[in-house]
Amino acid sequence: MVGNEQPLRHSDDESSAFQELVETHKKRVYYLALDLTGNHHDAEDLSQEVFIKAFRSIGDFRGDAKPGSWLYRITVNTFIDERRRKKLMMTKLMEYFRDDIGGLWAGRHAPNPEQKAENHLMQEYLDGALNLLSPQERAVFVLRHYEDLRLKEISQILHLAEGTVKSVLFRGIRKLQKALSNQLPQKEARSADV
């Protein structure tokens, strides 16, 4: 179960039920969004979008489902849709601004180990590795590894077979392993080396 939660009340006053839903779940939704997107601004945007979608469909919410699982599903689906849309947009933009982009973006993401604290650098490597996962792989990994949901719960939230969840997660961990062994300094990478 996603936390110790009560089923969403179907009271006459759905507005106050919605407020209660936001207050109860806003942190969980935001942190899931943060793990999925990797940055505060997108996480804020995503979590707000989740509650707007929840608000629109609160009347259709089935009482037998857990509100937390329902919100997690909206979060992951919105994240995956948004990533697809952005990928498409970025492809178009890269084509359009091909000449400009090189100069403006060069070196923007290149970390400078001398100037950064070791921990900060490590976070960048970990972020970089997570960014290599597909939206679905990232969603499954985040739900299992950071949200600590069991594989069965993830399969229910994402409407996937449990076997599919396992294979997506296996693939994701292998990708992370390879990414970290390529990116990390030898000391840290040795244990994760392929």
Added chain:
Amino acid sequence: MFSCRRCRARFVDALYDELRIEEKEWFQSHLTSCSQCAALFAKMQATLGLMAQHARKKPGAEFWQEFTKKLDERLAESDQKPNLFAVIPKSSLPPLHIAMKWASGAVAAAALVVLGIFIGHEYRRDQPAGTPRVEQISEHGKMNSPAATSVDLRAERFLDRSQVLLLGIMNHEANDAPLIPGDHTRRSKISRDLIQEASLLKRDLKGPDKRRLRELISDLEVILLQLANMRAEQDIPGLELVRSGVDRRAVFLKINLEKMHFAAGETPQAGAHPITGAAKVSGT
């Protein structure tokens, strides 16, 4: 080999301690006997150990206080009126006699507006002939221009909105306050709205005489896409990219030329020189 496949199929369960009890013993014994599977499993465990060091940057209390406020604003901004009404409990709806009072007030206001339009129309009809056309357009409003179709009006409004948005970007300095009160999410939202409108306009603006306008809308669409995708308020490289795109494509010049054509109630001919087209504004 079959044992290895079977073993690896259970890696994920084992990594997260979800192996069934009856499988645990077999799994452990296989790892003891197979060095390859054992090595791979150890590496995956190490990877998860590293990933566990991934830290979340937690926002402060202020963020949580603002969260609900921003959500309220976004709900109000989005087309939620029917839903918002739907979630108001029946007990909070105004009583029938108050609703009737409001309705009669609204009808009276509408009647006044119609009367005003009628008087204005009659007054215009009495104006002497020969009044320059540009003046007529500016006083009558664009709705009365024979050439101004609803698509033209939409296109003009689109250009106006885009111009205002881009002027804000072009005049923005790195140390300035946010471009639009609120934050960059509002700018993104406006950009997204405009992108949607742009695609509709490109579909609706047909014919060779609209080619130049369609091209301008396509240029703006790409710039708006980038604005919509900016990650933060102070995304300096992103802003620079937008500015260089606006400059390079002479977007403001093109917008102004199109607006002059709209004001004259004309559509520039495809391939016509823009300045020549602009000169037609002074015609009758």
